[in-house]
Amino acid sequence: MLETFETERLILRERTMKDLEDCLRMDCEEEVVKYIPEVRELLNSPKSNPDKHIEFVKNRMETTYPNGLGYWTIESKVNNGEFIGWILLIPIDNIGPEVEIGWRLKRDYWGAGYATEAGNTILTYAFDTVDLENVVADIHPSNRGSIRVAEKLGFSVEESINESAGNYVRYSIYKR
Template structure:
């Protein structure tokens, strides 16, 4: 079994998500405020979270998904997750995704975590392009990726479907040398 990479920042440890994180992930993914712009409906059961954790592991084993738990180093508090999905090895590109418990919004944790996984994606995973699909209404996420050097490449009309509605998404991307 492949070993999942552990990353360290000034305040955080980014580590593999395990079944021990089930309760914390359920609290985040069942919160409608967190998922307002996420592109999925709130999770209703811990069984769904268990399946999600297993999908992260299988995706990692197949080299298509990397999803880190974001844990505060000082007290081991579970803050959220971040990682890569839609990874196309042939084209050296992937997309980044993330979510954070509302208890930790506005504290700079996600910028710190995202910067670490971007560096890892370029230096260790060989990525050339990293994208982010973001709702145009999600001003916090847009500010985050822009601070990280992402550029807006355009609007994708009715690109996502959740909550019984179609949603526009903006494509942001960062190229390795930018």
């Protein structure tokens, strides 16, 4: 069971199957998945397959992550617990040893500092409670919004990665 956090505007709680429909709807926002090729392919390509998309999201929700790691649903304290998105802290590619942070928010919530607010909370937890030495974030080089969030959180560029799913820049942050 993951710890629940409250910030000034947000509640971060463990993501559960009750969040499935909200996650699926958010992924259908084309701009939200623009830089996530594996999801974009399941939804917006000639190979699109809604059933495989559901299976993909369910698999992520049902995976058992190492102690203290996983996905948190981000809810609005201001808008009666409305689903904003999610944030993760998991072993990269579910293997590790590196631990990655990532976030996905509904388009309506971009640009208001919610990802940074959630990210600060999860990074503090990662370093102070889970006792990680560093956290990485793999971000598509054209994803200016996520790059800005990473920079605000204190991440710096580590290396470029050329994977079959696309090119990414690895950002890192070390224990504060």
